[in-house]
Amino acid sequence: MSKPVQGLVVRATAGFVDVLVDAEVIQCRIRGRLKKTPLDTDLCVIGDQVIVAREDQQTCLVAEVLPRRSRFSRRQPGKGRGKEDVLVANLDQLLVTFSYGRPLFNARLLDRFLVIAEHQRVQPIIVMNKSDLEQPGDSSWHKIYESIGYPVLKVSAGTGEGIDALGEVLRGKISAFVGPSGVGKSSLINQILPGLGLGVASVSEHHGKGRHATRVASLYALPQGGFLADTPGIRELATWALPIDQLDRCFPELTRYRSECAFRSCTHTHEPQCAVIDAMHRGTIDRDRYESYVRLRESTSA
Numbered sequence: 001m002s003k004p005v006q007g008l009v010v011r012a013t014a015g016f017v018d019v020l021v022d023a024e025v026i027q028c029r030i031r032g033r034l035k036k037t038p039l040d041t042d043l044c045v046i047g048d049q050v051i052v053a054r055e056d057q058q059t060c061l062v063a064e065v066l067p068r069r070s071r072f073s074r075r076q077p078g079k080g081r082g083k084e085d086v087l088v089a090n091l092d093q094l095l096v097t098f099s100y101g102r103p104l105f106n107a108r109l110l111d112r113f114l115v116i117a118e119h120q121r122v123q124p125i126i127v128m129n130k131s132d133l134e135q136p137g138d139s140s141w142h143k144i145y146e147s148i149g150y151p152v153l154k155v156s157a158g159t160g161e162g163i164d165a166l167g168e169v170l171r172g173k174i175s176a177f178v179g180p181s182g183v184g185k186s187s188l189i190n191q192i193l194p195g196l197g198l199g200v201a202s203v204s205e206h207h208g209k210g211r212h213a214t215r216v217a218s219l220y221a222l223p224q225g226g227f228l229a230d231t232p233g234i235r236e237l238a239t240w241a242l243p244i245d246q247l248d249r250c251f252p253e254l255t256r257y258r259s260e261c262a263f264r265s266c267t268h269t270h271e272p273q274c275a276v277i278d279a280m281h282r283g284t285i286d287r288d289r290y291e292s293y294v295r296l297r298e299s300t301s302a
């Protein structure tokens, strides 16, 4: 590599990033000058397109990070709350993953993932893993989400159910598994890419020690074309840079009614002649989804 070349970041830790250049992974440092630029976002994450230059015989450098065409990000939890935490850059679809059995399904958290996907214009696909543990009634909510336009894929890394269909959905796209710890994201990738042998941990281990099996996000090339990201489990998910007056646009089924509200700036929480509240009372908008909207409004304005 004599001249600077473009590559894809497949792994990023504090000191180093792994960059895929022509089927070869090159470990690089990040140019000091880039690190000094004050940013309210992550400098370099998996999925980023970067320019790599040789510094000397031993070292390669990320000299430039190209603009992101899309991302999946959240408000950084804890100390860095004023900053955007980008989990994956330049992705096409988000595989929002939950499971039957344990950990328990959480509709509020699912809706947060979906809101962020809508805001960031990334196609969400709901993946329900551990179908071998499904109990009667567990899937009753699927049709509500499908009617809104969100595909729901029922799979099992344990029995192999739905893995072929999942593989088809991934073809040629950059996709990322996201979801709580213990739902089986890494287990599913081990099924899709046998031989990778990613570490997994039992759910009791996850909960007992609050520990996450996957600690560093990585991007893997797929034989059918495209890339697939594994990410660490998410416990907290707050929106980043989503103005409160645009929240209703991130619920597709609310968007259909908002122009019919009596007030143009209707928040759909207390106003008279609100078409959204009317639709919710008629049952056209699901009550639980509406509840998620109201809760997100409250936490976004806080």
Ligand SMILES: Nc1nc2c(ncn2[C@@H]2O[C@H](COP(=O)(O)OP(=O)(O)OP(=O)(O)O)[C@@H](O)[C@H]2O)c(=O)[nH]1
Pocket: 129, 130, 131, 132, 133, 155, 156, 157, 158, 159, 179, 180, 181, 182, 183, 184, 185, 186, 187, 188, 199, 200, 201, 202, 203, 206, 211, 212, 213, 214, 215, 231, 232, 233, 234
């Ligand atoms: N019964 C059953 N168990 C599964 C299935 N898929 C995964 N598991 C189990 O669920 C546990 C968690 O799996 P992981 O793949 O580590 O989960 P993860 O989502 O990657 O977790 P983090 O890396 O912490 O975010 C392991 O004990 C797996 O064996 C499945 O389809 N059925």
Ligand SMILES: [Mg+2]
Pocket: 185, 186, 187, 199, 200, 213, 214, 230, 231, 232, 233
């Ligand atoms: Mg994992």
Ligand SMILES: [Zn+2]
Pocket: 258, 261, 262, 266, 267, 268, 269, 271, 273, 274, 275, 276, 277
């Ligand atoms: Zn309204």
